[in-house]
Amino acid sequence: MNDDISARLSERGLELPDATAPNFAYEATTQWGSLLFVSGQIPRRDGVIDFTGSMDDGRDMDEGIRAAELCALNVLAHVENAVGLERVDRLLKVNGYVASAPDFFRQPVVIDGASKLFQAVLGERGKHARTALGVGMLPANSLVEVEAVFALLA
Amino acid sequence: MNDDISARLSERGLELPDATAPNFAYEATTQWGSLLFVSGQIPRRDGVIDFTGSMDDGRDMDEGIRAAELCALNVLAHVENAVGLERVDRLLKVNGYVASAPDFFRQPVVIDGASKLFQAVLGERGKHARTALGVGMLPANSLVEVEAVFALLA
Amino acid sequence: MNDDISARLSERGLELPDATAPNFAYEATTQWGSLLFVSGQIPRRDGVIDFTGSMDDGRDMDEGIRAAELCALNVLAHVENAVGLERVDRLLKVNGYVASAPDFFRQPVVIDGASKLFQAVLGERGKHARTALGVGMLPANSLVEVEAVFALLA
Numbered sequence: 527m528n529d530d531i532s533a534r535l536s537e538r539g540l541e542l543p544d545a546t547a548p549n550f551a552y553e554a555t556t557q558w559g560s561l562l563f564v565s566g567q568i569p570r571r572d573g574v575i576d577f578t579g580s581m582d583d584g585r586d587m588d589e590g591i592r593a594a595e596l597c598a599l600n601v602l603a604h605v606e607n608a609v610g611l612e613r614v615d616r617l618l619k620v621n622g623y624v625a626s627a628p629d630f631f632r633q634p635v636v637i638d639g640a641s642k643l644f645q646a647v648l649g650e651r652g653k654h655a656r657t658a659l660g661v662g663m664l665p666a667n668s669l670v671e672v673e674a675v676f677a678l679l680a
Numbered sequence: 681m682n683d684d685i686s687a688r689l690s691e692r693g694l695e696l697p698d699a700t701a702p703n704f705a706y707e708a709t710t711q712w713g714s715l716l717f718v719s720g721q722i723p724r725r726d727g728v729i730d731f732t733g734s735m736d737d738g739r740d741m742d743e744g745i746r747a748a749e750l751c752a753l754n755v756l757a758h759v760e761n762a763v764g765l766e767r768v769d770r771l772l773k774v775n776g777y778v779a780s781a782p783d784f785f786r787q788p789v790v791i792d793g794a795s796k797l798f799q800a801v802l803g804e805r806g807k808h809a810r811t812a813l814g815v816g817m818l819p820a821n822s823l824v825e826v827e828a829v830f831a832l833l834a
Numbered sequence: 835m836n837d838d839i840s841a842r843l844s845e846r847g848l849e850l851p852d853a854t855a856p857n858f859a860y861e862a863t864t865q866w867g868s869l870l871f872v873s874g875q876i877p878r879r880d881g882v883i884d885f886t887g888s889m890d891d892g893r894d895m896d897e898g899i900r901a902a903e904l905c906a907l908n909v910l911a912h913v914e915n916a917v918g919l920e921r922v923d924r925l926l927k928v929n930g931y932v933a934s935a936p937d938f939f940r941q942p943v944v945i946d947g948a949s950k951l952f953q954a955v956l957g958e959r960g961k962h963a964r965t966a967l968g969v970g971m972l973p974a975n976s977l978v979e980v981e982a983v984f985a986l987l988a
Contacts, residue, residue, distance in 0.1 A: 550942045551949040552964035556926045558985040562929045566965030619709045619717045623967060631821045634704045641705040648728030655826045656706035659777060660817040663968040667939045673965045675714040717862030768960060772864045773871045785975045790856045795859040809982045811862035814971040831866040 528612040528629040529583060534647050543571040543600055545607035555608040562609060562676040564622075564673035566623075566670035567587035567600035569589060569593040577616045577669040582627035594622060600619060601640075602647060617644055617654040619675040625668065648650030681708035682766040688801050691800040697754055699761035707831060709742060709762040716763060720777075721749040721754035722822035731823035732817075736781035739756045741789060746792030748776060751826035755794075771798055771808040773829045779822065779833045781799060787812040842955050844895035851879040851908055853915035863870035863916040870917060874931075875908035876976035877901040877924060888970075889902040890935035898977060902930060902947030905980035909948075910955060917986060925952055925962040929982040933976065941966040948980045954976040 535541065548554055548565065556563045569577040569592075577593035579585075606613055622637035624630075637658040644652040654674075664671050689695065702708055702719065709719045723731040723746075733739075734759055741750035776791035778784075791812040798806040808828075818825050843849065856862055856873065864871045877885040877900075885901035887893075913919055914935075930945035945966040953960040962982075972979050 548964075550964075550966075551953065554926070554963070556924065556963040557960070558924055558926050561926075563983075564962040565963040566967070576859060598701060615710055616710065618712050618715075620706070621965070625757050625778055627819055630818060632967045633819045638705045645705065653707050654709070655708070655710040655719040656704075657703075657775070657825070658704075659720070659815055659825070660819070661967055662816045662936055662970045663934055665939060665966050665968070669737040670945050671965070671967070675717075676979045770864065770866055772866050772869075774860070780971055782970055785971060785973060787973045792859045799859065807861050807864070809862070809864040809871040809873040810856075810858075811859075811929070811967055811979070813874070813972050813979070814973070815971045829871075 527606055531611050531647060536604045537594050538646060540599065542603040543604060545603040546662045548618040554604045557608065560680060562605065564601050564604050564674045566671045567594040567597045568666060570600065575666055575668055578626055579637060579666040579669060580625035581630045581640055583629055590624060590636035591639035594636050594671040594672060595643045597670050598640035598643040601672055601674050605676060613678045614648055614651055615674055616677045617648060617652050617674060617680045618677055620654050620656045621673050622658045622662060622663050625626060625664045631659065633660045636670060681760055681764065685765050685801060690788055692755065696760060699757040708758045713833060716759065716832055718755050718758050718828045719792055720814065720819060720825045720827040721751045722825050723750040725750060729820055729822055731822040732821040733823055734779035734781055735784045735790060743776060743791035745793035747824040748826060751795045751824050752794035752797040755828050756828055757831060758834045763800045767832045768802055768805050770831045771802060771806050771828060774808050775812045775826045775827050777815050777818060778814045779818045782819060784814065786812055787814045790824060804819050835914055839919050839955060839987060844975050846954060850908065850911040850914060853911040862912045864970045865917065868986045868988060870913065870986055872909050872912050872982045874979045874981040875905045876979050877904040878908065879904060883974055883976055886975040887977055888933035888935055889944060891937055896934060898932055898944035899947035901978040903951045905978050906948035906951040907984050909980055913984060922956055922959050922984055923987045924983060924985045925956060927961050928964045929970060930954060930965050930966045931969050931979045933972045938968065939948050941968045944978060953970045
């Protein structure tokens with residue numbers, strides 16, 4: 527990790543979680559030329575999923591936002607582990623999924639937790655296209671899941 | 681926009697909505713070389729979401745189809761705004777999401793509203809791979825959401 | 835299909851389904867340079883959807899797994915039909931969707947049916963990044979849907 531990125535993380539009191547290998551039959555990332563695909567990340571740290579259940583109108587929005595941040599940190603941890611964050615040329619696309627009750631429609635506010643974190647850490651290179659969706663449930667009862675596609679410096 | 685594309689739009693009585701910047705912390709599009717990613721678009725025109733709620737067996741299919749068309753027009757508006765529609769070499773991939781009651785399974789008919797519009801406007805260059813999904817709810821209670829990946833002419 | 839891939843399929847008693855053209859207004863695949871996008875595939879063989887409904891805690895996990903395998907076989911059938919499986923350099927990304935009751939959270943176990951099949955048939959080239967999601971319902975009441983992005987040999 528270069529000094530700029532390290533500094534931005536520690537300024538915000540952020541720490542990358544361990545980039546743990548998936549428990550299932552897939553890879554955390556695949557690289558093809560300058561494209562890096564990162565598998566869907568759930569809000570896990572030290573083997574524990576910190577945010578479960580689903581968002582509804584009664585639940586504190588901040589829980590969803592912090593869940594999305596932790597998903598984004600896991601994405602960044604896998605990029606760091608695979609190629610090094612200093613290799614990122616541009617974050618091209620983020621898809622964010624929020625486990626939601628039928629009456630919850632503020633998925634964009636939740637996924638902004640991930641989007642703002644990417645930009646805080648990567649600066650201009652963290653600006654990205656995005657799709658935010660609500661779903662009824664997520665793997666392992668996770669509250670949020672985030673996947674991403676990056677372009678790498680040659 | 682070149683004359684061909686303008687003509688096809690006006691022949692069908694279609695008009696691109698304004699390509700409004702996202703209200704949240706992401707970009708409408710990202711470009712990397714010849715690839716253009718377009719963020720998920722909801723059925724909005726002039727700041728108003730025209731189609732909300734979810735599809736069920738009792739709801740007129742035509743509402744879903746027109747919602748999908750409006751999402752597709754927003755996708756095209758952002759392509760026009762970012763690079764110009766005449767730069768499109770090929771629409772590579774469309775993902776379409778339909779807010780659906782548990783007993784509604786005709787998402788492909790709804791998303792065909794977007795697929796047919798892309799081909800009406802872009803001709804052969806509008807032929808694309810696609811995934812259609814049903815979800816319980818969408819951001820801002822939108823009825824449909826559509827995202828796309830384009831290849832651009834060099 | 836080259837002999838290696840044929841042998842791996844028949845060793846496991848697998849047979850590719852027919853690569854049938856979509857019933858709706860899209861293409862089964864799009865190719866752009868060395869990238870191949872494959873549309874979302876449902877668990878269909880000979881025109882019949884073999885696995886419908888949704889997963890819940892009471893349903894045999896094996897049904898979900900076999901549904902995911904059949905989706906993956908349909909993905910491979912379309913790659914074979916479009917460019918030939920021997921052209922695959924790397925399976926870059928798989929997204930797998932499982933129609934799920936609200937209390938079902940083992941989508942990764944289900945989608946492993948697809949992931950393991952890709953690797954059984956393609957070997958190291960079948961290793962991929964992945965996102966697994968639960969959704970309330972899928973087109974045509976399908977139990978599982980799988981889409982993929984491949985890199986091709988030049």
